[in-house]
Amino acid sequence: MADAVVVTGIGVISPLNPEGDRERFWASLCAGETGVRQIRSFDASAYPYRVAAEVSREVLREAGAETDPVLRMAGAAFQLALDHAGIRADGSDPRRAGVIVGTVLGGTVSGERYLRAKRADDGEVAKGLEQYPLRTIAAFLARKAGFSGPVLTVSTACASGTDAIGIGYRKIASGSADLIVAGGVDAICEFSFSGFCALKVLTPDTVRPFSRNRRGLALGEGAAFLVLERETTAARRGAALLGRIAGYATRSDAAHLTAPHREGRGLAAAAIAALRDGGCRPEEIEYVSAHGTGTLYNDWMETKAIKTALGEHARAVPISSVKAALGHPFGAAGAMEAAVCLLAIRDGIVPPTANFEEADPECDLDFVPNVARRVSVRTALSVSAGFGGQNAALLIRGGA
């Protein structure tokens, strides 16, 4: 690889920072705050579970009530990332600039609206339906920025955001592009909530990753994007370097549609391959951002996978999950967690696993319970896993 792939901008919209204040996002995570509350975006009273981490609809509505929430959140986070990087609309060759979006649901809120209207025999059923296809988001963002290079939509369940950044990294590393804005977005809707209720994987109260008394995940939502650039291009325009994407890999469990492989086979393989891609020894990892959903099997599996990937070093490295704070924002999860790694590297502090109450003998690693910790982090690993046996890992290094 001739030229490093650097990160020059971060944009995040989450339940903790609905208006996009990046430092508020980071400070809230480090303070152990949580955005998991009673659901307000739709009537969940008929469901046995009623909590999720939502982005304030009051804030989102300012962008227009007819606009699908994924477009509102993606548009805002995308622009924040470009602004942070100091990218101007006319500043780069549009053919060398692209957008890669990870999403599971896309504009499903618009799809729901269509199906409800169709059922009610509303004459204007197709109104707003153009926002439904998953690829609408990437097209919307690329047009907004005037990019005409790679424009892709990745949908690999809960690993979508990680895969989007990984593919963006590869596009730049291979010379296919000079600038890629990559990340993920998803919005809470009754469609997904009802499905996860039916699968009985939701928590009735709080999310407690890796804690023995964990009871499940909470849905989350939001958007996160990173501006990725070739190092020489970024240096030429004097951009501040926030870190480097140094390795990436994806692997399939090939085991089950909805349950992870019990030994974490695919996740371990992805992490090992990402380390290899970045020429990194396990001992160099100083922080792991875990997938940490707070479900029984994910957290067991993930503990085993980290042990397999990092060997004895797994017991020495701080590991945390931010899903107690953010819920599980599906396509945005991996992108938010990549942003967490970059901010941890910047400040030398790792956010805690909030709501940690009781050690689980099967999850016997250092999960940074409840209190943020000062740690010099030069190299971090961010791992994601999802339905269908999807697994992905990003290796993130400091910018210096």
Place this chain on the structure above:
Amino acid sequence: MTPPVRVSGIGIAASPDDRTRVAVSPGSRLSAALSTLPQGGSPVRLFHPIEEMAFLAAYDALSLAGVALPVGGEGIGIALGVEEGIDGIKARYYQGVLSDGPLGASPMAFPLTAPNTIAARISILLDLRGESLTVCGGSLSGAQAIGLAMEALREGRSVGVLAGGATSVEPEFLDALCRVGRPDGGPPRGGACLLLLEPQASAGKVDGMAELIGYGEGFGRDEISDAVQGCLEDAGLSPGQISSVRVASVQDSRLLPEALRRVGANAPIARSPASNLYSASFPAAVAEAATQAANGTPGPVLVVGTDCLAGASAALVRGGGRR
């Protein structure tokens, strides 16, 4: 110019109409394929035509290439393009919720509403533990999957990738989506097309297959000419070397001749009979070009497709022995 990628196997399964199961009866091609796989004694149940077609296409592509099944190990991955193929599943799942509230939410149907489920099902049945990516680019979904697969092979990350697309055309969303912008291509058809792509250096297991020698993408105003230009640069060819153009799916077919003229290409244009396969249209057009190339038709053939939202893609295919 970057190294070519070998097309080692081709699998195509198409549905004659929107709801026909490929073949679920005992003794069918699908049943025969499934019966060859060790599943721990439990019968395999596929729930939707798109799963059946995609599995069958994957099985055929690997079998044609002489790959022992199930595969095992991390060497072979999958890159699959899926978008509108799951719309019907999503619609019917949510209609259950609208009708019966929480009790109408099927835990069996819900996992199938995620686009990556199709690739996951193939990975599970054929034990593919390598890279697994699902892309959603409308009619270009399969094209983008081929592009990602070519990158993985050229960079040495995989020894083989099953790449292509799958679609199942159902009326729930399609009628309305046609009103807000859909590529043309005639009456829609469900189907799947997967290609086993391998690095050129490891080729030789099967005679007579073709090579993918270039791939390009474009987005926005000049998307078709950008995609073709990028493809030619990737292949290290000049526009005059294109022998013919095969159209996978094009939003506005009047734009194509003009875009080709702009890059200096003047080859005859023909529409692929598979252009109405949406996500599978581009891989199917590549498969047609590969089959023709393997049968000695002069190459290289340029395959072009567009989508109203995802832009344009182009790929160059030529016979395996040509340099």
